[in-house]
Amino acid sequence: MDTLTANKPASQPTQDFLPLNGTDHVEFYVGNAKQSAYYYQSAWGYELVAYAGPETGVRDRASYVLQQGKIRIVLTTAMQPDHEIAAHQIKHGDGVKVLALWVDDAKKSFEETTKRGAKPVLKPETITDEHGEVVIAAIQTYGETIHKFIERKNYKGAFLPGYQAWKSSVPVKPVGLKHVDHCVGNVELGQMNEWVKFYEDVMGFKLLLTFDDKDISTEYSALMSKVVSNGNGYVKFPINEPAEGRRKSQIEEYIDFYHGSGVQHMAIATDDIIATVAELRSRGVEFLKVPDVYYDEVWDRVGVIKEDRDKIKHLNILVDRDDEGYLLQLFSKPIQDRPTFFFEIIQRAGAKSFGKGNFKALFESIEREQELRGNL
Numbered sequence: 001m002d003t004l005t006a007n008k009p010a011s012q013p014t015q016d017f018l019p020l021n022g023t024d025h026v027e028f029y030v031g032n033a034k035q036s037a038y039y040y041q042s043a044w045g046y047e048l049v050a051y052a053g054p055e056t057g058v059r060d061r062a063s064y065v066l067q068q069g070k071i072r073i074v075l076t077t078a079m080q081p082d083h084e085i086a087a088h089q090i091k092h093g094d095g096v097k098v099l100a101l102w103v104d105d106a107k108k109s110f111e112e113t114t115k116r117g118a119k120p121v122l123k124p125e126t127i128t129d130e131h132g133e134v135v136i137a138a139i140q141t142y143g144e145t146i147h148k149f150i151e152r153k154n155y156k157g158a159f160l161p162g163y164q165a166w167k168s169s170v171p172v173k174p175v176g177l178k179h180v181d182h183c184v185g186n187v188e189l190g191q192m193n194e195w196v197k198f199y200e201d202v203m204g205f206k207l208l209l210t211f212d213d214k215d216i217s218t219e220y221s222a223l224m225s226k227v228v229s230n231g232n233g234y235v236k237f238p239i240n241e242p243a244e245g246r247r248k249s250q251i252e253e254y255i256d257f258y259h260g261s262g263v264q265h266m267a268i269a270t271d272d273i274i275a276t277v278a279e280l281r282s283r284g285v286e287f288l289k290v291p292d293v294y295y296d297e298v299w300d301r302v303g304v305i306k307e308d309r310d311k312i313k314h315l316n317i318l319v320d321r322d323d324e325g326y327l328l329q330l331f332s333k334p335i336q337d338r339p340t341f342f343f344e345i346i347q348r349a350g351a352k353s354f355g356k357g358n359f360k361a362l363f364e365s366i367e368r369e370q371e372l373r374g375n376l
């Protein structure tokens with residue numbers, strides 16, 4: 001067995017105390033939600049579906065709800081400076097505040113996790129409008145990030161009570177984004193195992209794979225990463241921490257600019273990564289550049305794939321293989337000025353892993369960008 005890949009021994013079957021239907025939504029606190037919403041619509045092809053703000057009677061903030069496939073992103077800005085949303089944005093820059101999980105029973109989710117040690121953020125609350133009712137609760141995770149539990153089985157509205165159905169004012173062309181594949185957290189040095197334990201003990205997740213700095217290191221920077229997954233595998237959270245390198249780890253750069261632990265990237269699944277990435281590139285979305293030499297050796301490493309190799313190389317898409325199949329993936333550059341949050345586009349062809357074979361090629365590429373910013 002690969003000594004770097006530790007599968008946890010099968011434990012006794014226990015009932016999942018936190019059944020999850022998937023990711024409900026991801027909410028970003030941003031400096032200018034109106035302009036961010038335009039970027040998500042025009043560049044990434046998300047449809048504006050709901051809105052809350054002064055025009056709908058919400059005085060302290062504006063929130064835009066964007067949807068493509070099963071992915072729902074909320075962009076929120078404070079209307080006044082003395083607001084926790086404004087304080088969050090000043091400290092962290094634009095970033096993820098809420099990883100919301102879709103559950104059948106928000107009250108039970110809150111009780112099961114808080115009794116195991118989760119720090120409560122919002123006690124279960126039922127909110128209603130003419131479309132029905134939603135139960136919401138929330139707990140703290142790494143940094144200032146929170147998990148909301150959203151129970152919406154008795155709700156038919158556009159998003160949540162308090163929001164109104166809204167339409168894009170610009171033409172929106174989807175690019176084939178389907179669902180959230182995984183959301184990655186960067187935590188401070190020495191905290192990875194603590195947060196893995198949190199997801200295991202408090203949320204009932206299982207450790208999937210571990211990478212250590214022998215897997216993921218370059219001459220200059222390194223990281224350690226562990227992946228936790230919920231019972232049905234719908235929700236996967238890799239957790240990274242910086243590792244010792246000759247120069248500054250990219251995880252440390254993130255933490256310096258985010259001012260603490262936070263969400264590093266969200267991976268979005270597509271069924272046709274060639275079409276998705278070609279379209280995103282044509283709309284000006286920037287991706288990390290992988291050196292041409294990557295393609296000199298990649299086909300020996302991954303073998304036969306269905307997709308056109310020339311197109312893969314031309315679009316600078318990464319390829320990796322594990323025991324179960326292969327995957328195609330690509331990472332955007334940070335989507336705000338701070339070198340913090342970015343997106344991954346992923347297409348799985350059997351593979352259930354996260355692109356370990358690409359990590360080294362990828363990090364060398366990230367470091368070239370880091371060097372350009374003077375942060376290496």
Ligand code: FE2
Pocket residue numbers: 182184265267344354
């Ligand atoms: Fe990823």
